[in-house]
Amino acid sequence: MSPATGSEAHTVNGAEAQVIPLHGGGRVSPPATPPSAAPSEAPVVAFPATTATPASAPAEPELLSDDVRSALTFLRHRLTGDYTVDEFGFDAELTETLVLPPLRALYQKWFRVDTFGVENLPTAGGALLVSNHSGTLPLDALMTAVAVHDETGGRHLRGLGADLVFKLPLIGSFARKSGQTLACTADAERLLEDGELVGVWPEGFKGIGKPFSARYKLQRFGRGGFVTAAMRTGVPIIPVSVVGAEETYPKLGDIRVLARVLGLPYFPVTPFFPLLGALGAVPLPTKWTIEFGEPIRTDEYSPDAVDDPMLVFTLTDQVRESIQHTLYRRLAQRKSVFRG
Structure with a gap:
């Protein structure tokens, strides 16, 4: 053994090869050299044999996030035309990819929405959601749509909108693609028969355009067309109460x-708009709650019950009173407009 290296010398085919043990006292035999191989004068380093196990191997880094992968899939489908649009113009993939993410950020981070009564939302089958309407701009409808989607595991709220929404450039087309349709009984019944969740805001512009002094006081609910749609299709009516949008x-x-020049039902003046221009259009970060009330059944009525105006009025008033009572209860529990 050489005192300098601590290695042993072996003769292989006339050539002296040095085998350097790597683990102290262990003795490692040199590999057999084929007869045809040329004599090697360089030291041969023998590494101990190891068996790699899949469990010990480091996981490969994720190259693409789920959001990036979803965006790429969306672009590929747009370029190839491999996507579907229903008879009302609803594009589910576009809604999932482009519409819901920014609305969800507003829902979670800006308005910090708390939901109650989500167990009253059906996971399958049709239902008519009837909500109060407020806030000058219809953000309450958008936030309710996010709540329904996220709390039901992906069901979309098909909102019924006023004529004006679909007459506005770009906005009308975008509303169609995101699942909204005209507020008429025929469209509502077709959607309910198909098992969709349909949203209606009976106060209309009277609700979102009312002055701040009349906040949380429900306006008239019209003639009860939404009740007849629910009765004809036998779906439950779910009262929805939104606090914070006002x-x-x-x-x-x-x-x-x-308002008359622009063809709008009103041109609002708020503490910041139009005084601060576009900056005044930023909504205040109020704390919201959305409560889904107990369903009101309609499948227990006979088919000709829709022709009874008193019954339709009674059900309409029952829905309205349920929402108004819930609003007052939630307001009594609220300690702060901005903290809830």
């Missing part, structure tokens, strides 16, 4: 001349 854009006044 204070996002406190409406202090109305510039009626501008």
